[in-house]
Amino acid sequence: MNPHENIRKANEAIDRTPGSDLYLLPEMFNTGFLTHPRQQKGHHDAATLEWMLNKARETDAAICGSMAVEDNGKYYNRMYFVEPSGRITHYDKSHLYKYGGEGEQYSAGEDRVIVNFRGVNILLEICYDLQFPMWCRNNSDADGNILYDLIVYSANYPVARHQAFETLPIARAIENQCYVAVANRIGTDQWGNYYGGSRIIHPYGDIIAQGVDNTECEITGTINMSSLHHYREKYPVLQDIIWNKFF
Numbered sequence: 242m243n244p245h246e247n248i249r250k251a252n253e254a255i256d257r258t259p260g261s262d263l264y265l266l267p268e269m270f271n272t273g274f275l276t277h278p279r280q281q282k283g284h285h286d287a288a289t290l291e292w293m294l295n296k297a298r299e300t301d302a303a304i305c306g307s308m309a310v311e312d313n314g315k316y317y318n319r320m321y322f323v324e325p326s327g328r329i330t331h332y333d334k335s336h337l338y339k340y341g342g343e344g345e346q347y348s349a350g351e352d353r354v355i356v357n358f359r360g361v362n363i364l365l366e367i368c369y370d371l372q373f374p375m376w377c378r379n380n381s382d383a384d385g386n387i388l389y390d391l392i393v394y395s396a397n398y399p400v401a402r403h404q405a406f407e408t409l410p411i412a413r414a415i416e417n418q419c420y421v422a423v424a425n426r427i428g429t430d431q432w433g434n435y436y437g438g439s440r441i442i443h444p445y446g447d448i449i450a451q452g453v454d455n456t457e458c459e460i461t462g463t464i465n466m467s468s469l470h471h472y473r474e475k476y477p478v479l480q481d482i483i484w485n486k487f488f
Contacts, residue, residue: 244271258459266306267426268368268397275309278316286310293323307395315348330356332365362389368396379417396425399433414442
C-alpha cells in the first residue's frame with residue numbers, strides 16, 4: 242500500500258496520453274485492494290480525491306477510478322467520476338467479492354449510477370459487478386431512450402480469473418449494445434498475481450484496444466456515437482427485451 246507512489250504512476254500515465262476526454266483507473270488504484278480497511282488508516286482517500294479534482298481540471302478530462310472510502314462509520318468500495326467542472330459523481334460497489342472477504346469489511350451500494358459526460362451516458366461499475374448481467378442490463382426510459390452508451394469497470398481481476406476477464410466484458414458489450422472499457426491492475430500482493438489486460442470493446446464485441454499482459458501501460462480508444470446509434474437502429478435488440486419474464 243503506497244498511495245503516493247500509485248498516484249505518481251497514475252499521474253504519469255495520464256500525462257503520457259494527452260487529449261483524452263476520460264481517464265479510467267483500476268479498482269482501489271491508490272492503495273491496491275484493502276481487505277481490512279479499518280486496520281489500515283491513512284490510505285488518504287480525501288487526498289486522492291483532491292488529486293483527481295486537480296488532474297481533471299488540468300487535463301480538461303474526467304478522471305474515474307475506485308478507492309476504499311469511510312463514510313459515516315462504514316467502508317465502501319467507491320468509484321468516483323470527477324469532471325473538469327468540479328462535479329463529482331460516485332458509485333458504491335454493489336456486488337462485494339465475499340470469497341475474498343470484501344463482503345465482511347465493506348458495505349454494498351444499492352443503486353446503479355449513470356452519468357452523462359459530453360453527450361455520452363456512462364454506467365459506473367466495479368470489478369465483480371462484471372459477473373452479474375442483470376445488474377448492468379441496458380434498457381430504455383419511458384420515452385424510449387436507451388439508458389447508457391458505455392460501461393466503465395475499475396477492476397482487480399487476478400490471473401486465476403483470466404478466462405472470466407477475457408470473456409465477460411465482451412459479453413456485456415454485445416448484450417447491452419454499448420462500448421465497454423475495463424482498467425485492470427497488474428502486480429502481485431499477498432492474495433495473488435494480477436496481469437492487467439485492460440481493454441476497450443466495441444458494441445459488436447470487437448476489441449478496439451488492449452493492454453499488454455503483465456505490463457504497466459496505457460491504452461486509448463475512440464467512441465463513435467453516430468456508429469453506435471446506427472447499429473442500434475439497424476439491429477434493435479434492446480427493444481425486444483421482455484422484462485416481465487424476468488421480474
